[in-house]
Amino acid sequence: MAQMNISLPDALKSWAETRVAEGRYSSTSDYVRDLMRRDQDHAEKLARLQAAIDEGLASGVSDRDPFDYLDEVRAQLRSADAA
Template identity: 35%
Template sequence: MSKPMTLNVRVSGALSDFVSTNIGDSGAYENVSEYVRDLIRRDKARVEGERLALLKTELVHAFAAPESDYQPLDADMIIARNARP
């Protein structure tokens, strides 16, 4: 597990105002750190969701291929194929 990271971010103007509306008694977050951690978690989940969707698309395409497109491979053939530059 990686060590904790400290980030310093400066926002001003409309961004600062927007963050302020989401912090404290009137907002959904207790402090800016909590808000930023939630944003990072949501972005991470979005990226992972996109990767999963891409994988699902590839698998659907692969399983839709006719049986004649497949060829039997043993471990030595796979190792040799993957060793090529």
């Protein structure tokens, strides 16, 4: 495993040590790794969301009535609930 040294203000160091003392993390390194994993997950979700937005924008404007579409979605949900 690679090592990395970081500098933290005293307040952040204290915060990390408090989180470890609460018992959820075995060390400050464990806490920082968890934060980085969560940040990575968030960035990946954000990228997927942005890709879906881009795809939607690129698809153009629909001629369908939005209320008709909403009725179809509601009917599908009712069918799924009944199954």
